[in-house]
Amino acid sequence: xxxxxxxxxxxxxxxxxxxxxxxxxxxxxxxxxxxxxxxxxxxxxxxxxxxxxxxxxxxxxxxxxxxxxxxxxxxxxxxxxxxxxxxxxxxxxxxxxxxxxxxxxxxxxxxxxxxxxxxxxxxxxxxxxxxxxxxxxxxxxxxxxxxxxxxxxxxxxxxxxxxxxxxxxxxxxxxxxxxxxxxxxxxxxxxxxxxxxxxxxxxxxxxxxxxxxxxxxxxxxxxxxxxxxxxxxxxxxxxxxxxxxxxxxxxxxxxxxxxxxxxxxxxxxxxxxxxxxxxxxxxxxxxxxxxxxxxxxxxxxxxxxxxxxxxxxxxxxxxxxxxxxxxxxxxxxxxxxxxxxxxxxxxxxx
Numbered sequence: 001x002x003x004x005x006x007x008x009x010x011x012x013x014x015x016x017x018x019x020x021x022x023x024x025x026x027x028x029x030x031x032x033x034x035x036x037x038x039x040x041x042x043x044x045x046x047x048x049x050x051x052x053x054x055x056x057x058x059x060x061x062x063x064x065x066x067x068x069x070x071x072x073x074x075x076x077x078x079x080x081x082x083x084x085x086x087x088x089x090x091x092x093x094x095x096x097x098x099x100x101x102x103x104x105x106x107x108x109x110x111x112x113x114x115x116x117x118x119x120x121x122x123x124x125x126x127x128x129x130x131x132x133x134x135x136x137x138x139x140x141x142x143x144x145x146x147x148x149x150x151x152x153x154x155x156x157x158x159x160x161x162x163x164x165x166x167x168x169x170x171x172x173x174x175x176x177x178x179x180x181x182x183x184x185x186x187x188x189x190x191x192x193x194x195x196x197x198x199x200x201x202x203x204x205x206x207x208x209x210x211x212x213x214x215x216x217x218x219x220x221x222x223x224x225x226x227x228x229x230x231x232x233x234x235x236x237x238x239x240x241x242x243x244x245x246x247x248x249x250x251x252x253x254x255x256x257x258x259x260x261x262x263x264x265x266x267x268x269x270x271x272x273x274x275x276x277x278x279x280x281x282x283x284x285x286x287x288x289x290x291x292x293x294x295x296x297x298x299x300x301x302x303x304x305x306x307x308x309x310x311x312x313x314x315x316x317x318x319x320x321x322x323x324x325x326x327x328x329x330x331x332x333x334x335x336x337x338x339x340x341x342x343x344x345x346x347x348x349x350x
Contacts, residue, residue, distance in 0.1 A: 005199060009207030011136030012193075012200050013214065014143045015274065019189035020215050021146055022095065022271040024222060025102070025241055025264050037227055038168045039179050041220055046176075047183035048216045051190055052209065054333030057340040058193050059205050065194040066285055068339045078286055080335060084194065085282045087327050089297065091188050092275040093304045096120065099268045100309070102239065113309050120272070121298045127273035128280060128294045132199045135274055142266055149263045157229045157244050165231035166224065185325035187215070189271075191332050195278045276301070 007015070061068060066084055070077030100116055127135065190211075197204055226240045237243045242260055280293035290296075 005131045005133045006201045007132055007136035007196075007199050009200055009203040009210070011140055012196060012204070012207040013211045015136050015139030015270070016189045016192060016196075016211050017214050017218075018139050018142050018146065018267055019192070019271045019274060020187065020218070022099075022264070022267045023186050023189070024218070025239070025267065036168075037166065037223070038171050039175060040223055042171055043176065043179035043183045044216060044219045044223070046180050047187070048212050050180070050184060051187060051332070052212055054329060055190060055193060055208050055212075057333065057336035058197055059208055061336055061340045061343065062197055062204060064198040064285070065336045065339050066282060067198065068343055069335075070285060072339070072342055080339075081282045081286050083335070084191070084331060085279055087188075087191060087331055088275050088279045088282070089300055089304075091191075091324070092272055092279065092297075092301045093308075095268070095272055095275070096301060096305050097308060099264075099272075100305070102264070114306055117302060117305050117309065120269070121302050124269055124273040124276055125294050125298045127269060128277040128298075132196065132277065135270065135277065138270055142263075142270055146263055146267070149259055152259065153244060154225065157225070161228045162231060163228065165228050181325040184328055188324055188328055191328055192274065192278055194331060194336055195281060 058065065066077060066081040069080040096117060099120070100113055103116065104113060127138075193208060200207055222241060226244055229244050230237065230240055233243075242264075276294055276297050279297040283290050283293040283296065
């Protein structure tokens, strides 16, 4: 795998932003246990501030965290790469299963789940093998497609806006910690920055903090949109973002869900391809002579996803959020901070 590919900070921003859009589509922000509008919007703000603090070491390090660990101590580097690899593989399996569940529930109820997983992963392996540059360019094009779909969504649901649905209650501190951790758990794409930092030509800081600002704007805006259009019904629907998109389909778009299916499918491919690419890159860092690393990562993901699908077992949503939230803090903030401190000490001792 080519490790010298470079992308601009804008491509970095939009690529990870579209990964967050995918999560927004499959991981529902408006559920019965999420609390009221005030709690959700406050948690998003606090979660963004925490992410901004966590990402400081990655911005200062300006290179792959796992590469920095391998340069310091090979055993330490292998352990670090193993932790990141486990997270990215787990996150890829989760993303694949959520998207498969989404397609089966809303579009292809009688399709073969295993075949669907295999076809999607085959496409993603090809995309992952193209490298970061191709994924970065695809992220930019996909962003504008998403913006067009979002504008159509807003315009065609505007007639159903009801300001009385936007009720801001008193902030309850009792559930604030849980809501913040839930929000952080839905931002697993920021862990990719620990690996992608070495691919950004310049202005990594602009890409990182521009990403956080764009995500916060997206989440707050979509939360208000869902609440204004669906009201209490948002807590009853499985995928409120998609429901808003098809709620007021009139005029030349009678079936808005067809348009959003295209956007969501491409988004899923980009998201899964990126995490497969990163997983493959981690394998190469530890075992430089390994071949077909993207295919190996995909086989592992397929085996895990197929096993869960065949047995009917499901990833615990709450358990996933707790594990993911803690893992994101560890992989995005703690480990990069340790590597940055070690790198500064090594530089000062020379």
